[in-house]
Amino acid sequence: MGKYLEMIRIRFLMMLAYRTNYYSGILIYSINIGAYYFLWSAIYGDKPSIQHLSIVQMTTYIAVAWMARAFYFNNIDREIALEIKEGKVAIEMIRPYNYLSMKMMQGLGEGIFRILFFSVPGMVIVYFIFPIQFTSHPATWLYFLVSIILSFVINTQINLLTGIATFFLFNNDGLIRAKRVVIDLFSGLILPISFFPGWAQSIMGYLPFQGISYIPSMIFTEGFQGSGVIHGLLNQALWCVVLFIPIQVLWATAKRQLIVQGG
Amino acid sequence: MDYIIDVKDLRKEFTSHSSRSGLKGAFRDLFTRNYTIKTAVDDISLQIRKGEMVGYIGENGAGKSTTIKMLTGILTPTSGEVRVNGMNPHKDREKFVRSIGVVFGQRSQLWWDIAVQESFRLLKKVYNVPDEFYNTHMADVIKTLAIEPLLDKPVRKLSLGQRMRCELAAALIHNPPLLFLDEPTIGLDVLVKLKIREFLKEINAKYGTTILLTTHDLSDIEALCERVIMLDEGKIIYDGALQQLRENWGEGKQIQFLFTEDVFMNELQELTKEHLVVWEQGTNASTWTASVENDEEIISAVIGKVVAAKRIADLKIVEITTEEIIRNIYEEGAVRNG
Ligand SMILES: Nc1ncnc2c1ncn2[C@@H]1O[C@H](COP(=O)(O)OP(=O)(O)OP(=O)(O)O)[C@@H](O)[C@H]1O
Ligand SMILES: [Mg+2]
Numbered sequence: 001m002g003k004y005l006e007m008i009r010i011r012f013l014m015m016l017a018y019r020t021n022y023y024s025g026i027l028i029y030s031i032n033i034g035a036y037y038f039l040w041s042a043i044y045g046d047k048p049s050i051q052h053l054s055i056v057q058m059t060t061y062i063a064v065a066w067m068a069r070a071f072y073f074n075n076i077d078r079e080i081a082l083e084i085k086e087g088k089v090a091i092e093m094i095r096p097y098n099y100l101s102m103k104m105m106q107g108l109g110e111g112i113f114r115i116l117f118f119s120v121p122g123m124v125i126v127y128f129i130f131p132i133q134f135t136s137h138p139a140t141w142l143y144f145l146v147s148i149i150l151s152f153v154i155n156t157q158i159n160l161l162t163g164i165a166t167f168f169l170f171n172n173d174g175l176i177r178a179k180r181v182v183i184d185l186f187s188g189l190i191l192p193i194s195f196f197p198g199w200a201q202s203i204m205g206y207l208p209f210q211g212i213s214y215i216p217s218m219i220f221t222e223g224f225q226g227s228g229v230i231h232g233l234l235n236q237a238l239w240c241v242v243l244f245i246p247i248q249v250l251w252a253t254a255k256r257q258l259i260v261q262g263g
Numbered sequence: 264m265d266y267i268i269d270v271k272d273l274r275k276e277f278t279s280h281s282s283r284s285g286l287k288g289a290f291r292d293l294f295t296r297n298y299t300i301k302t303a304v305d306d307i308s309l310q311i312r313k314g315e316m317v318g319y320i321g322e323n324g325a326g327k328s329t330t331i332k333m334l335t336g337i338l339t340p341t342s343g344e345v346r347v348n349g350m351n352p353h354k355d356r357e358k359f360v361r362s363i364g365v366v367f368g369q370r371s372q373l374w375w376d377i378a379v380q381e382s383f384r385l386l387k388k389v390y391n392v393p394d395e396f397y398n399t400h401m402a403d404v405i406k407t408l409a410i411e412p413l414l415d416k417p418v419r420k421l422s423l424g425q426r427m428r429c430e431l432a433a434a435l436i437h438n439p440p441l442l443f444l445d446e447p448t449i450g451l452d453v454l455v456k457l458k459i460r461e462f463l464k465e466i467n468a469k470y471g472t473t474i475l476l477t478t479h480d481l482s483d484i485e486a487l488c489e490r491v492i493m494l495d496e497g498k499i500i501y502d503g504a505l506q507q508l509r510e511n512w513g514e515g516k517q518i519q520f521l522f523t524e525d526v527f528m529n530e531l532q533e534l535t536k537e538h539l540v541v542w543e544q545g546t547n548a549s550t551w552t553a554s555v556e557n558d559e560e561i562i563s564a565v566i567g568k569v570v571a572a573k574r575i576a577d578l579k580i581v582e583i584t585t586e587e588i589i590r591n592i593y594e595e596g597a598v599r600n601g
Contacts, residue, residue, distance in 0.1 A: 002391075005388075006384065010384075013381060014376050017377075090332075090337050093337050094335055094337065094360050094365050096356075096361050259336075259337065260338075262337075
């Protein structure tokens, strides 16, 4: 366990070393949130609510969705792809740890860094500019915390899958880019899932993406109530378990190929 | 037996698809692929005892790295038996990797963006090295390799030689009884090489660390290893003392003459026709080398005859270097016995 904690710490330090890269990030995220705020204000016009979300809830949804993205987002798919191409993964096999767990911990170190140095200050700035409502229910905060942890796990698992796919695809840059677009679109970051047409919603119900952004953001804005919250969390937890299976299968296959063919 | 490395009939074949040429060929490839099988390691057997320092040499592509990858469990053998530290490298992986240290000269195992000491700290946690041991052991390693001033620098800012010393230290954090070094001195200057050799000797003496080392620099082997294993096209062509190799192959001496004027081969041959001498021209027609048997009388006779007939500017008697011996063996592809 100590080694995994150490890995989180190291990644955190690494991010700290490059922290100036992130100051500009806060600005970009704030601009994004601002742009969506004005867009949605225009769409709402005089309407008190759309799809059961008020304009304040909507603004909060956008702000939280972007700030949560800072936590779950990481580039470990790209890193894994690079390490596979450079043949570094084979060398990782001589370490007494699980490569994928180590990668996940690096993602977590990165996420913790961003939430502290990016989301929290960003949220304070955004709070003073836009009409955002933070809930006063401690339970909601708690559910939200659980939910973004699960969202981190789901997103990271999808990244692991995309990364490992490098073993089987000649060049998976395209896949990595496509994955990013799909996640931004279908996770509810840009548009809450409830705003999609009915048929699209039912398809998305069978996909893991809404667990990444839609569910935690709806919990935070209290767009989900009571059993809705529990359903959301269960949906996320289920995907965490389900995604575990293809990762193990692909990884086992990749490792076999690695030790037989030398990568 | 208590061998640290015990390998029997170890074999590694790589299959690779080769593409046929042209459109027609590409079409045929869709149905039947052409496989070529490359035997990188060809049924080798070897045993290494605790505390030995063994040099593993061979031409490029001979199969050295492939062997090391199989011994460390990075690759599975096609056939054959491997026992390293009494374990099968593929079973009980975690316990096995804790018992070895590996340095690949061509690849860094340190984390690129973080300070060297952070990498060390992480590895200490990874290998569960107790604090007291780490403090005394690493202080010693750091001092011997003189890497103290590098510890707070990120790896990407180190020069090759600086990095290599840190790699070596990193491979030894858990003080493994067996160390694999694949070209650890590649691209290093003489001083760094010397430092690394000293260090390896020291840990070998202090902890009885067994070391298997590949290199293209034979002076590494001469400085460190009593035993060499020579590989050619996947087969072991020599396994024994370095001294023995020299005695079998380096029995002759070479006499280098620098004449004051140009000399012809037939003149020289005529002068020394009573002895078995192989004359070779050097860089120009006034420098010549005579290869003769290592026998004082013959050497004196040859020199006497030559200097009596020709004026010389310089004269040198040299033993055939290990480098030349190895080159001869590579060229012939087999080792002459006795
Ligand atoms: N993953 C692989 N797939 C196919 N062939 C391989 C693979 N790895 C190595 N080979 C082949 O196996 C042979 C032995 O390679 P190896 O890397 O073991 O040589 P080496 O003795 O370490 O050479 P060098 O001194 O150049 O490092 C080479 O002909 C190489 O092309
Ligand atoms: Mg090699």
